[in-house]
Amino acid sequence: MSIELTKKTVNAWENYTDEQVKEVFQLGERYKAFMSACKTERECVDEFIKLAEENGFKNLQKTINNKETLKPGDKVYANNKGKGLIMFIIGSEDMENGMRILGSHIDSPRLDLKQNPLYEDSDLALMETHYYGGVKKYQWVTIPLAIHGVIAKKDGTVLKVVIGEDENDPVIGVSDLLVHLSQDQLTKKGSVVVEGEDLNILVGSMPIKDKDVKEKVKYNILKLLNEKYDIVEDDFISAELEVVPAGKARDYGLDRSMIMAYGHDDRICAYTSFEAIIDAKPSKKTLVSIFVDKEEIGSVGATGMQSRFFENTVAEIMDRLGNSSELKLRRCLANSKMLSSDVSAAFDPNYPSVMEKKNAAYFGRGIVFNKYTGARGKSGCNDANAEFMAEIRRIMDKHGIVWQTSELGKVDQGGGGTIAYILAQYGMEVIDCGVALHNMHAPWEVASKADIYETMKGYHAFLIEE
Numbered sequence: 183m184s185i186e187l188t189k190k191t192v193n194a195w196e197n198y199t200d201e202q203v204k205e206v207f208q209l210g211e212r213y214k215a216f217m218s219a220c221k222t223e224r225e226c227v228d229e230f231i232k233l234a235e236e237n238g239f240k241n242l243q244k245t246i247n248n249k250e251t252l253k254p255g256d257k258v259y260a261n262n263k264g265k266g267l268i269m270f271i272i273g274s275e276d277m278e279n280g281m282r283i284l285g286s287h288i289d290s291p292r293l294d295l296k297q298n299p300l301y302e303d304s305d306l307a308l309m310e311t312h313y314y315g316g317v318k319k320y321q322w323v324t325i326p327l328a329i330h331g332v333i334a335k336k337d338g339t340v341l342k343v344v345i346g347e348d349e350n351d352p353v354i355g356v357s358d359l360l361v362h363l364s365q366d367q368l369t370k371k372g373s374v375v376v377e378g379e380d381l382n383i384l385v386g387s388m389p390i391k392d393k394d395v396k397e398k399v400k401y402n403i404l405k406l407l408n409e410k411y412d413i414v415e416d417d418f419i420s421a422e423l424e425v426v427p428a429g430k431a432r433d434y435g436l437d438r439s440m441i442m443a444y445g446h447d448d449r450i451c452a453y454t455s456f457e458a459i460i461d462a463k464p465s466k467k468t469l470v471s472i473f474v475d476k477e478e479i480g481s482v483g484a485t486g487m488q489s490r491f492f493e494n495t496v497a498e499i500m501d502r503l504g505n506s507s508e509l510k511l512r513r514c515l516a517n518s519k520m521l522s523s524d525v526s527a528a529f530d531p532n533y534p535s536v537m538e539k540k541n542a543a544y545f546g547r548g549i550v551f552n553k554y555t556g557a558r559g560k561s562g563c564n565d566a567n568a569e570f571m572a573e574i575r576r577i578m579d580k581h582g583i584v585w586q587t588s589e590l591g592k593v594d595q596g597g598g599g600t601i602a603y604i605l606a607q608y609g610m611e612v613i614d615c616g617v618a619l620h621n622m623h624a625p626w627e628v629a630s631k632a633d634i635y636e637t638m639k640g641y642h643a644f645l646i647e648e
Contacts, residue, residue, distance in 0.1 A: 454641055
């Protein structure tokens with residue numbers, strides 16, 4: 183019997199049956215619908231909770247409030263301030279022996295309205311923004327933008343806002359300098375071609391007909407907002423309004439083999455993680471899917487991975503199971519295994535110089551495993567153990583998953599980080615894995631439908647492995 187000595191690369195499309203291709207495209211349609219509707223963390227959490235409850239998951243807080251117990255097979259979720267979510271399927275084995283975890287984030291780079299955003303200049307009404315996450319600022323000019331978010335009023339009312347997505351809605355945007363007058367602008371470095379303080383959104387130009395009003399265009403915008411949402415200018419102070427690309431996720435490529443959407447990073451891994459746990463059945467291990475906020479700015483804050491929400495929630499679960507102690511919680515976390523579900527960069531033949539081809543991810547070659555991320559000398563990364571990498575290889579091959587490994591560019595070219603290192607602090611085994619993208623952090627990112635499908639299957643295989 184001959185032994186295959188060399189590593190072979192596989193393009194998933196080449197091995198799919200007609201039925202599998204159908205499944206790939208069906209998943210793509212579900213994913214596009216999700217991405218078109220869910221462009222903020224809050225919208226993702228709302229949609230996931232709705233779908234989770236339809237699939238038998240119950241609110242953990244109600245279980246706690248009612249002093250109810252949990253048992254193996256129960257499905258519960260914990261909502262973190264409407265911007266984070268954790269889903270559990272309770273296993274038959276003692277949680278002290280560890281859980282199997284998928285961890286993704288649901289925030290994406292964007293523009294946030296400042297707390298006092300609205301002003302008038304030269305008979306135009308504009309809103310000031312503060313960009314969120316790592317963006318190329320010049321990519322956000324001259325494209326149609328929408329506003330998503332909430333406005334919290336002093337009386338406790340929280341209003342949901344979506345402007346610019348319905349085909350009958352107006353859109354807004356950031357202007358750019360015409361090329362005829364751009365001689366000086368075009369000599370600047372890309373990082374300062376558009377300055378952060380210049381990302382001001384143009385929202386109106388029609389003055390109100392009232393001689394007693396000084397800033398007539400601004401006042402007209404306030405009047406329109408008051409008529410629709412019953413708000414005044416002071417209400418912006420307690421609002422979370424995100425400016426995002428307007429429009430739906432679309433098929434990309436003449437063969438429809440890819441998807442273009444805003445927020446693939448990292449909702450593409452969040453959605454596939456969600457489908458994986460929804461399709462999972464109760465097993466020995468407790469199965470977990472985490473969806474967190476604030477990863478793009480360091481995982482900080484009460485809804486970021488660095489908060490104690492996950493740890494506290496696990497403690498609550500163990501308490502409801504009647505088997506809780508500080509030591510058992512520590513053992514549970516240390517004995518767990520996790521896939522840090524985040525995106526990677528796909529090789530782009532337009533920009534080959536930043537990649538090392540033998541250690542790059544490619545469209546169509548399946549879920550990507552990054553043993554380490556970080557920057558240059560692996561700074562700030564979680565470097566997964568060889569033993570865990572071997573276990574992952576075994577699971578993926580056992581379940582017929584198309585997979586690949588990658589680094590995020592050449593050694594001295596750049597790098598990035600995920601939530602992996604935060605969970606690894608508990609002592610659990612963690613590795614980064616997800617879908618490879620073109621245009622990462624741009625307003626519109628691109629992913630392969632085959633890779634989305636293989637990632638969903640890979641996450642499911644990891645969860646169900648005994």
